[in-house]
Amino acid sequence: MTVYLDHAATTPMRPEAVEAMLPYFTGRFGNASGSHAVAREARKALDEARDIVADCLGARPGEIVFTGGGTEADNLAIVGRHTAQPGTAVCTAVEHHAVLHACGALSESRVVPVTADGVVDLDALTGMLDPSVTVVSVMLANNEVGAIQPLAEVSDAVRAAAPDAVLHTDAVQAFSWLDVARLGAAADLVAVSAHKFGGPKGVGALVVREGVDVEPIIHGGGQERDRRSGTYNVAGIVGMAAAMQSTVAGRAATVERVAALRDRLADGLLAAIPDGSETGDRANKIAGNCHLCFEGVESESLLVLLDGAGVCAAAGSACQSGAIEPSHVLTAMGVPAERAMGALRLSLGSTTTEADVDLALEVIPPAVERLRRAS
Ligand code: PLP
Numbered sequence: 001m002t003v004y005l006d007h008a009a010t011t012p013m014r015p016e017a018v019e020a021m022l023p024y025f026t027g028r029f030g031n032a033s034g035s036h037a038v039a040r041e042a043r044k045a046l047d048e049a050r051d052i053v054a055d056c057l058g059a060r061p062g063e064i065v066f067t068g069g070g071t072e073a074d075n076l077a078i079v080g081r082h083t084a085q086p087g088t089a090v091c092t093a094v095e096h097h098a099v100l101h102a103c104g105a106l107s108e109s110r111v112v113p114v115t116a117d118g119v120v121d122l123d124a125l126t127g128m129l130d131p132s133v134t135v136v137s138v139m140l141a142n143n144e145v146g147a148i149q150p151l152a153e154v155s156d157a158v159r160a161a162a163p164d165a166v167l168h169t170d171a172v173q174a175f176s177w178l179d180v181a182r183l184g185a186a187a188d189l190v191a192v193s194a195h196k197f198g199g200p201k202g203v204g205a206l207v208v209r210e211g212v213d214v215e216p217i218i219h220g221g222g223q224e225r226d227r228r229s230g231t232y233n234v235a236g237i238v239g240m241a242a243a244m245q246s247t248v249a250g251r252a253a254t255v256e257r258v259a260a261l262r263d264r265l266a267d268g269l270l271a272a273i274p275d276g277s278e279t280g281d282r283a284n285k286i287a288g289n290c291h292l293c294f295e296g297v298e299s300e301s302l303l304v305l306l307d308g309a310g311v312c313a314a315a316g317s318a319c320q321s322g323a324i325e326p327s328h329v330l331t332a333m334g335v336p337a338e339r340a341m342g343a344l345r346l347s348l349g350s351t352t353t354e355a356d357v358d359l360a361l362e363v364i365p366p367a368v369e370r371l372r373r374a375s
Contacts, residue, residue, distance in 0.1 A: 007349030058181030070193030146289025
C-alpha cells in the first residue's frame with residue numbers, strides 16, 4: 001500500500017476532470033482559434049470552461065488568462081506588470097520560487113519578512129511601500145507550512161501607500177482549501193494551477209482584473225486577447241474547469257474532513273515522537289498541511305526510509321527536494337537550522353483516508369527513532 005501525503009506537490013486527477021478531457025484528445029481535436037466547424041467545437045468548450053473558471057475565481061470571463069501552469073501565471077503577473085509599469089516589486093520572503101525569482105530578476109525588488117508563524121509582517125510591508133512600487137506579491141497560502149496570509153489587510157496597506165501598485169496573490173496552494181473567489185477579491189491578479197486541485201499539469205490561470213495593465217510575457221499569435229499567445233490547450237483547460245467545479249462543490253466538506261485527519265496525524269506524531277515540533281499556527285493554516293520538525297534527523301534520510309515503507313512525503317517544496325540547505329521558508333520564519341534540517345511536510349488531500357493516517361502513524365515514529373539511534 002502506498003500512502004500519498006504529498007498533495008502540495010501535486011494531486012491525483014479527479015475522475016470528472018479526466019472524463020471531461022478525453023473527447024478533446026480524440027474527436028474534438030480542433031484549434032480553438034479557427035473558424036470552421038471542428039474549430040468552433042473546440043472554441044465552444046473553451047468558452048464554457050472560461051465561464052466556469054471565472055465563476056470559481058470570482059472573476060468575469062474576460063478577466064481570465066489561461067496559462068501553462070502556476071509558474072507562468074506568477075511570471076505573467078510580476079514580469080508582465082513590471083513591463084507595463086516599470087518600478088519596484090515587493091514580495092514576502094516565503095513566496096514560492098516562481099514569485100521570488102521572478103521578482104529577483106527585475107531591476108528593483110524588496111523582500112518583506114514574516115513572523116515566526118510565516119505570516120507577512122504588515123508593519124515591515126508598510127515600511128517598504130512607496131510610490132515607486134508597481135507590483136506587490138503576497139501568496140494566499142504557503143506551499144511548505146500552509147500559513148494563510150491576511151490579504152485584505154495587505155491590500156489596504158498597498159492601496160494606502162503605493163498608488164501605482166497592483167496586488168498579486170499566488171493562490172496555487174489555496175484553491176483546494178479556501179474560497180479564493182471571496183478571499184482573492186482583495187487582489188488585482190490571482191494565480192492558480194490545475195494540478196494542485198485534481199486537474200492536469202501544465203495548465204493554470206491568472207485573473208487580471210479589468211483595468212489592470214499587464215504586458216504579455218509570451219508573444220505570438222495574439223491568443224487570450226493578446227495577453228498570452230500560443231495554441232489553446234483545450235483538453236487541459238476543460239480539465240481544469242471540471243476539477244475546479246468539483247473542488248468548489250465539495251470544498252467545505254473536504255476541509256472539515258481533512259482538517260480532522262490532519263489533526264489526528266499531527267497530534268499522533270507529536271505524542272509518539274519526543275523532541276518534535278509543529279511549524280506555524282495550526283489555526284491559521286490550510287487544512288491539508290501538516291508540517292513538523294524532528295531534531296537530530298535529516299529530512300532527506302527520513303524521506304528515503306518513509307518511501308521504503310510506502311509513505312510519500314516531502315521535506316520542503318518539491319523543487320527543493322534533494323537540496324541540503326534549510327528551506328528559505330523555514331529560514332525566513334526564524335526556525336533554527338538544526339531544526340529546519342529535520343523538516344517533514346505531510347500534505348493531505350481530498351483523497352486521503354483514515355487508513356492513510358493510520359499507516360503514517362505506524363511508520364513515521366520508528367523511522368525517526370531509527371535515524372536518531374544511527375546518528
Ligand atoms: N506557487 C506555489 C505556491 C506552488 O506551490 C507551486 C507549485 O509547487 C507553484 C506556484 C508553481 O505551479 P506550477 O507547478 O503549476 O508551475
